[in-house]
Amino acid sequence: MSQPIIETHALTKDYGNGRGCRGITLTVGTGEAFGFLGPNGAGKSTFVKMLVGLIRPTGGTATIMNEPVGSIEARRHIGYLPELYRYQEWLSGAEVVMLHAKLCGIAPAVAKRRVPELLDRVGIGLRGRDRVKHYSKGMQQRLGLACALVNDPKLVFLDEPASALDPIGRMEVRNLLQELRQEGKTIFLNSHLLEDVELLCDRVALLNNGNILQTGAVSDVLQEKTRWHLCVGGFAPFILTWLTEATGLPIRVTHLPVPHGLSDCVWLEAELEDNEQIGWLNSLIVEQGLTLYEVKKAKTRLDEWFMNAVSGLSHRGERV
Numbered sequence: 001m002s003q004p005i006i007e008t009h010a011l012t013k014d015y016g017n018g019r020g021c022r023g024i025t026l027t028v029g030t031g032e033a034f035g036f037l038g039p040n041g042a043g044k045s046t047f048v049k050m051l052v053g054l055i056r057p058t059g060g061t062a063t064i065m066n067e068p069v070g071s072i073e074a075r076r077h078i079g080y081l082p083e084l085y086r087y088q089e090w091l092s093g094a095e096v097v098m099l100h101a102k103l104c105g106i107a108p109a110v111a112k113r114r115v116p117e118l119l120d121r122v123g124i125g126l127r128g129r130d131r132v133k134h135y136s137k138g139m140q141q142r143l144g145l146a147c148a149l150v151n152d153p154k155l156v157f158l159d160e161p162a163s164a165l166d167p168i169g170r171m172e173v174r175n176l177l178q179e180l181r182q183e184g185k186t187i188f189l190n191s192h193l194l195e196d197v198e199l200l201c202d203r204v205a206l207l208n209n210g211n212i213l214q215t216g217a218v219s220d221v222l223q224e225k226t227r228w229h230l231c232v233g234g235f236a237p238f239i240l241t242w243l244t245e246a247t248g249l250p251i252r253v254t255h256l257p258v259p260h261g262l263s264d265c266v267w268l269e270a271e272l273e274d275n276e277q278i279g280w281l282n283s284l285i286v287e288q289g290l291t292l293y294e295v296k297k298a299k300t301r302l303d304e305w306f307m308n309a310v311s312g313l314s315h316r317g318e319r320v
């Protein structure tokens with residue numbers, strides 16, 4: 001991992017009602033996009049609020065760029081889009097971002113240039129002249145993003161940044177976050193939009209009931225160890241029976257989209273005991289005179305992983 005930018009050790013917030021965050025130890029590297037997932041009430045916002053210095057931990061320690069959370073030095077590096085935001089509705093969008101620039105101590109000449117640039121970047125553009133009370137929820141969320149970026153932060157905390165956006169807006173925000181990553185910024189993303197997390201994040205942590213259940217690289221979490229997909233041409237049902245008997249492995253036809261222009265092929269799904277068996281299975285298929293068009297390891301979707309991880313837990317988020 002690159003140089004750590006966030007480091008927490010046994011970070012705890014006890015609200016006094018048995019809820020909050022319990023003993024979270026986590027490291028996020030500089031330049032990473034980190035997804036923080038969990039059911040409603042798992043403690044995601046609580047964790048972020050401790051890191052940005054909005055609430056005080058009741059236990060443990062945390063630093064941002066080696067500075068204790070809550071300190072001015074730590075806050076200087078942070079941009080934050082809260083989950084529940086409410087901006088001054090009597091101001092125009094541009095005035096709201098300008099106000100944040102002033103609060104961050106940005107020089108007026110820099111702010112004058114940066115504010116319209118940011119409004120363009122988040123897709124508000126000239127509507128920055130309109131008062132916030134005339135903004136849709138999606139526009140307000142874009143405005144929140146502009147405020148979070150106004151101090152050109154090294155680390156951006158985004159709590160559900162696309163929850164109010166339509167599909168095109170979501171895609172635009174996803175592209176913006178990709179750009180921020182390319183600029184070297186670290187992104188800490190709380191989101192229930194798992195497709196966005198899957199596309200954007202390098203690593204994820206799964207939180208439940210204030211505890212981290214799992215942490216891992218998105219590619220590892222999604223890559224299944226021994227399930228394979230094989231696209232086979234010239235297939236007939238008796239071959240499936242033969243293959244299953246010859247190998248003793250569970251093999252079935254699965255309904256994945258077939259490659260363009262190949263109408264006579266099917267996808268087979270095989271559960272192997274280890275990855276070495278894929279060569280053996282390939283050779284058996286080819287020996288039968290079939291054509292093997294494609295062989296790939298199966299992947300789960302992040303939402304399947306999430307559902308598998310939290311289903312069966314006796315205490316999920318708010319549920320008791």
Ligand SMILES: Nc1ncnc2c1ncn2[C@@H]1O[C@H](COP(=O)(O)OP(=O)(O)OP(=O)(O)O)[C@@H](O)[C@H]1O
Nearest residue numbers: 015019020038039040041042043044045046047318
């Ligand atoms: N100020 C507070 N006082 C008491 N309990 C609180 C307070 N804030 C949050 N909680 C409780 O702490 C738990 C974690 O809340 P939190 O908002 O961090 O969850 P979350 O994972 O962000 O949820 P969501 O996905 O719904 O936003 C919840 O059970 C919540 O009811």
